[in-house]
Amino acid sequence: MPAEITTLLTFFGGTGDLAKRKLYPSTYNLFKKGFLQEHFAVIGTARQELTTEEFHEMVRESIADFVEDQANAEEFISHFYYIQQDITDSAAYADMLTLNNELDAKYGLKGNRIFYMSVAPRFFGTVAKYLKSEGLITENGEYNRLMIEKPFGTSFGTAEDLQNELSEAFDDAQIFRIDHYLGKEMVQNIAAVRFGNPLFDAAWNKDYIENVQVTLSEVLGVEERAGYYDTAGALRDMIQNHTMQIIGWLAMEKPASFKDTDIRAAKNAAFNSLKIYNREEVAENFVRGQYGESADGTQKKYLDEMDVPADSQNNTFVAGKLQFEMPRWEGVPFYIRSGKRLAAKSTRVDVVFKKGLNIFGGDVELANPVLTILIDPKGGIEFKINAKDVTSEFLTRVVNLNWTVSDEDKKLTPEPYERMIHDAMDGNGSNFADWNGVAIAWKFVDAIQEAWDATREQFPNYVSGSMGPVASDELLAKDGNEWVFKG
Structure with a gap:
């Protein structure tokens, strides 16, 4: 007991x-x-x-x-x-x-x-x-x-006002800001995989990782939420909170211990090094989208949804590149994307490792090893590595080492809200957003939104049922990279 x-x-x-x-x-x-x-x-x-x-x-x-x-x-x-x-x-x-x-x-x-x-x-x-x-x-x-x-404010200014109000009654250590993604079992597995295996712990840096990708894709449209969603969009609804909190676990320094205070300090070391873009840098590093009709015409475009203004410039898709100005991540892009009416529902992390030196000769091609943490709708871990092909020649192929959460495990897994209520009772703030992380996320997102508000985009710019605008693929292609998850 x-x-x-x-x-x-x-x-x-x-x-x-x-x-x-x-x-x-x-x-x-x-x-x-x-x-x-x-x-x-x-x-x-x-x-x-x-x-x-x-x-x-x-x-x-x-x-x-x-x-x-x-x-x-x-x-x-x-x-x-x-x-x-x-x-x-x-x-x-x-x-x-x-x-x-x-x-x-x-x-x-x-x-x-x-x-x-x-x-x-x-x-x-x-x-x-x-x-x-x-x-x-x-x-x-x-x-x-x-x-x-959530939401904890609608901008950095409103979030700061709220923080000041709450601080009149509670210390920050008493405030537990809920982001239910942090209560998800496979989000918490990021720490176990990263810090529990010397193979990944030692290689979790610029020397071995080429890029990191976080995808939160949805197949549904705005549904009945247009009144709220048209004021928030994917940027404020999914990037500022859920995506940034997942990024915190991926980009953080190795904590001195697994106590909540050390975990937050390690995350904040990364958040504080996040590059905040100016208007020109936003245009270079971020893409916005709004869904149109599906190819077969069965799904209507965002602008035809109930309660959506006919001239709405709201984003239903966001893709971008984050840069952390810290020794661990120098030159390593963190790519993020989230959107509605995409080809598949998936929340996942793809860590793309460098190929390394090919000693096998000119006919042998090596792929980038990829560690994937599947968060939703099914949980699991995949590791794609190079191995020998079965032919008589010495050629290579990619094999996938994978584990999927079993039905028995699912029965034993606490729901996110159960876990968060229990953690708050225990006073464990590891899986809650602290003020510094929230503030940095809002400053980052505000800079993007302000740049977008100053220009108009031609919408819609992606077909419902696709994986978003072509510009999303082009964003990675500029760096010689591509999305691991194709939908």
């Missing part, structure tokens, strides 16, 4: 879709596994008027697919409490404070509190301010922590 965690967990936005689909099932999985036992309580709060019984039924329905023992589930649900609350009204926090203190005494929670904000980002600062001013942050607890859903 694992060590029991003692905590009071409050979900702001407790009747929302995220809470019902992810947060309550994830918390229940922690209960089933024994991390939560007797000394815990959960508060859900929202504007909706609900009785305790109605709230319990909501939780019961949300965890139904995960229940193996109904009595066990009912014991779990008995630890749930609901408060109807207007989070913008300071007076509304009085009832929450009273309930917090009652639950602290009832379950022996020792003043340990986690506040999870699953609400619109414009309320983050308000909630944090009132948690502080109305006395909900305890002085006697081992910890008080704040978990925040």
Whole structure:
């Protein structure tokens, strides 16, 4: 049985879709596994008027697919409490404070509190301010922590404003900025593969690596999200957060230890060396796209999607080259791309190693060895290496050493939100974005967006069902490289 965690967990936005689909099932999985036992309580709060019984039924329905023992589930649900609350009204926090203190005494929670904000980002600062001013942050607890859903701002300026608001109530070490990609099993495998194998650990630098590629491709279009997506695009929706956080694990220095403080310090050494482009450099190193119709005409172009302005310049595809001005990565390009309506759904990392010296003669061709970490939709690791062909002549061929996550492994793998809630309870910030990394990512993305805002692009410029604009391939071809993943 694992060590029991003692905590009071409050979900702001407790009747929302995220809470019902992810947060309550994830918390229940922690209960089933024994991390939560007797000394815990959960508060859900929202504007909706609900009785305790109605709230319990909501939780019961949300965890139904995960229940193996109904009595066990009912014991779990008995630890749930609901408060109807207007989070913008300071007076509304009085009832929450009273309930917090009652639950602290009832379950022996020792003043340990986690506040999870699953609400619109414009309320983050308000909630944090009132948690502080109305006395909900305890002085006697081992910890008080704040978990925040993305997006963390919409630009560096707005992110900095939010950071300043939160800092009035919480230290940065208490703030857990969620990027659910960091909770994915195969993203966490980057560290295991890189640092757990001397072969890769020693070769993870400019001497052996030719380029690094990160792809986050989607087959779906904007669907029902046009209202939000047309203000964000792939650049803000996928590059600033998910892609940059994956890049952090790939580009970071080797940490002094695997403690969260050392991991963040190592990541920040890389983030702080990221070259921020000027307008001319953006044009040289980044490509934007917007999807058109599919070749067979069955999928419409972005500009014809519901609620999309007819003259929208929004990007639904981004590809670019990152450069880290640090000794480890001097001259090594990091290529990234993300887009909608592409040929295949895939989140993957491809590390392209150098060919090395060919001692076999002129008829023998060597390929670049490639290490691939498959993140979604299937997890796995592939390593393409040069080996001898079976012919009588001494020729070579590429063979693929691969491992795929088994169905049994999938059953045992914690869901990203389960892992992140558990890590926050443990105070482990390894898989959360810190302020420095968020700030650098926004500065980098803002420079690109500002350059794009100053010019107009001819859209659409790629066919739905392709792997994006031709310019994306040309970007790599200028360096003598090509995308490993063709879709």
